[in-house]
Amino acid sequence: MRVLVVTAVPAERDAVTRAFGDGPRIREVPGAELHLAGPFDVLAGGAGPAAAAAATACALAAASAPYAAVVSAGIGGGFAPAAPVGSLVVASSVVAADLGAETPDGFVPVTGLGFGRDTFLPPEALVRDVAEATGALPGTVLTVSTVTGSAARTAELLAAHPGAVAEAMEGFGVAEAAARFGVPALELRAVSNAVGPRDRAAWRIGDALAALTGAFGKTAPVVESWTRHDRIDRHRD
Ligand SMILES: O=C(O)c1cccc(C(=O)CC[C@H]2O[C@@H](n3cnc4c(=O)[nH]cnc43)[C@H](O)[C@@H]2O)c1
DSSP: OOEEEEESSHHHHHHHHGGGOSOOEEEEETTEEEEEETTEEEEEOOSSHHHHHHHHHHHHHHOSSOOSEEEEEEEEEEOTTTSOTTOEEEEEEEEETTOEEEETTEEEEGGGGTSSOOEEOOOHHHHHHHHHHHOOEEEEEEEOSSOOOSHHHHHHHHHHOTTEEEEESSHHHHHHHHHHTTOOEEEEEEEEEESSSOOGGGOOHHHHHHHHHHHHHHHHHHHHHHHHTTHHHHHOO
């Protein structure tokens, strides 16, 4: 079985496929262009949870054989001091941090409003194996629709999610689409910037993309072993 990887932008997609040499095979499916490299079918689905969910759903619906897992991957913001620039994180939980309602008493997640969901839990053993293989820090990865740009918002997010190690903009959308197809989802991020007051000039995108390439080279044997033994299905939680 193969693994679908969804990034936001082509530069992230190419960083993943570069781990397997130049020139991935390309397959067009309705709504998505897949780049095939190693055990991964990689697509750049767009920025934000809505684009990511739509692209993931298109690829899953068009697949001729079921995928073993879907990985939301790319660069991300790291919460200091846990996840410094250049480091890797793997989500032990994927949380929609700004999906809900603002009330006079503060933010209420969508689940507090009585519907929807705000958290997905990737398979524990797969998270552990990927963390061991890559050196990625396991922890909560937040999905936000607005990149955090102030110390006040950073503190607010950490107060609400003390286990947060990083934020990005697609993980929850990918996981939501994957869940509809009964496929487990993971999220793997390379930290390009610290979450906090906006300083775009300080983003180390090149370093993060290089870390992402290294991480996928090391993740391939892990997922190959899992898929060969069909362990993702048996260990799904
Ligand atoms: O300008 C470039 O060369 C370039 C190359 C690769 C990626 C980008 C992006 O801007 C990717 C956008 C993507 O990155 C995630 N991200 C990164 N840092 C944060 C953050 O602090 N908070 C939230 N998201 C972040 C996010 O998933 C974006 O979709 C540019």
